[in-house]
Amino acid sequence: MLGRKNSFRGKENTQTGLSANGSLSGGRFFNKDGSANLSYSGLPFWEKVHLYHSLLSLTNLQFIVFIVIFFVGVNLLFAGLYLLIGLDHLGGLVATTAGEKFGEAFFFSAQTFTTVGYGRINPIGFAASLVASLEALAGLMSFALLTGLLYGRFSRPKAFVRFSNAALIAPYQDGAAWMCRLVTHTKNVIMNAEVGLTFAIRVEEQGVVKNKFYSLPLEIAKINVLSGSWTLVHAIREGSPLMGLSAEDFEAGKAEFLVFLQGFDEAFSNTVVTRSSYTWEELVFGARFVPMFHPNEKQNGTLVHVDRLSAYEHTELPKNPETN
Numbered sequence: 001m002l003g004r005k006n007s008f009r010g011k012e013n014t015q016t017g018l019s020a021n022g023s024l025s026g027g028r029f030f031n032k033d034g035s036a037n038l039s040y041s042g043l044p045f046w047e048k049v050h051l052y053h054s055l056l057s058l059t060n061l062q063f064i065v066f067i068v069i070f071f072v073g074v075n076l077l078f079a080g081l082y083l084l085i086g087l088d089h090l091g092g093l094v095a096t097t098a099g100e101k102f103g104e105a106f107f108f109s110a111q112t113f114t115t116v117g118y119g120r121i122n123p124i125g126f127a128a129s130l131v132a133s134l135e136a137l138a139g140l141m142s143f144a145l146l147t148g149l150l151y152g153r154f155s156r157p158k159a160f161v162r163f164s165n166a167a168l169i170a171p172y173q174d175g176a177a178w179m180c181r182l183v184t185h186t187k188n189v190i191m192n193a194e195v196g197l198t199f200a201i202r203v204e205e206q207g208v209v210k211n212k213f214y215s216l217p218l219e220i221a222k223i224n225v226l227s228g229s230w231t232l233v234h235a236i237r238e239g240s241p242l243m244g245l246s247a248e249d250f251e252a253g254k255a256e257f258l259v260f261l262q263g264f265d266e267a268f269s270n271t272v273v274t275r276s277s278y279t280w281e282e283l284v285f286g287a288r289f290v291p292m293f294h295p296n297e298k299q300n301g302t303l304v305h306v307d308r309l310s311a312y313e314h315t316e317l318p319k320n321p322e323t324n
Contacts (some may be wrong), residue, residue: 009066013215016198016258024184026032028256030277031107032163055149056156061310063079063153067146071113074142078109082128089128092121113139157265159274160186161226167257167278167318169236170288176236178216180259180278181289185306190272191224193263197234199241201253214241216257228304229292250280257283287312 009312028037029318058066082105087093090108106123112135123129167180184190197216202209219233236242249255262273295301 001098011214013198013213014214017201019156027276028279030256030258030275031081032276034275034277047161052149052152056152063149070142070238071110074138075106075109075113079106079112080129081273082109085125085127085131089125090121091124105267109135112136113142113202115139137288144278147300155268157268157270157272159190159261159263159265161190161261162306162309163259163276166284166291166312168287169283169285169287171315171317172233172235177219177271178234178236178242178257179231179289181229181231181292181308182259182261183246183292183304183306184227188227188265188267190263190265192222192224193230193261195230196221196260197232198258198260199255200258201250201255202251216241228302229309230305232259247283247285248279250283251260253280255280255283273297284312289312293319 002127031037055063055066073185075169079102079209081100082090087101087105090105093101095104104141111117111121112132115136123132155286161182161315162185167178169176170179171177173178183262199214199216201212201214203212204210218234223230232317255277258275259277260273260275262271264270265272290308290311290313292306292311293302294306
């Protein structure tokens with residue numbers, strides 16, 4: 001880690017909300033997908049894992065798998081209850097073997113749970129009718145909750161923005177600059193998009209490891225309309241905390257760059273936010289991004305190649321000891 005306190009010329013940002021004590025934090029602050037690199041302990045299970053929040057946070061595939069497992073599990077439970085009561089309390093069964101009877105009980109449960117009720121099989125007696133009534137009630141409540149979850153997942157404002165895999169130290173004007181690139185990967189338009197960039201690095205002062213945070217000014221930090229790609233540029237010039245730092249310095253200080261974006265999405269009619277980060281391992285010296293858009297075949301529009309978001313080519317940096 002760096003021990004040169006006077007290496008940084010920028011003004012330190014103490015309002016990041018992140019721990020300044022380097023010995024109390026490990027690894028990166030934010031993951032590439034923008035989620036906080038945190039885990040919690042000391043809480044009861046049901047307080048640590050909020051069911052509604054967890055279900056909203058699942059990926060689409062995970063959510064579908066959860067619904068299928070829940071549906072099958074509930075019907076297996078009620079099919080078992082019907083077996084426990086006795087299949088002679090279900091009228092209309094035509095199955096003869098034990099496996100077929102269980103199958104009929106399972107699909108009768110599915111019909112009751114979804115309130116489809118084809119009518120061939122019906123409960124007989126108080127016990128079977130009570131279980132069928134409770135299952136129908138559970139089905140109505142489950143579908144009401146599922147509807148709310150689906151609405152919450154599809155209506156939740158989300159910034160459909162992707163960030164480049166790496167950040168670059170690239171030639172810029174007469175010197176060098178830190179750069180990363182982002183792109184909107186749907187036809188959404190973000191109005192008044194604004195980006196903040198924070199530089200975090202560990203330093204040792206009087207034998208104590210500390211996290212230092214610096215707000216890095218961007219050449220353009222706010223644009224009226226974000227539709228397509230946007231290259232974020234922080235010029236490394238006099239006054240920049242990055243001035244004079246080498247690749248070895250970034251590695252020694254476990255450097256991390258935190259990128260925060262917010263704006264108004266027309267599709268959601270709401271403010272959307274997203275974030276990402278780049279560690280020293282994801283910082284490439286002496287490279288520039290490859291253009292990712294060009295006119296379409298009819299020359300009447302622009303084609304954006306999202307797959308080229310992270311594409312770069314190596315180049316020479318200016319021979320300047322202050323930007324090595």
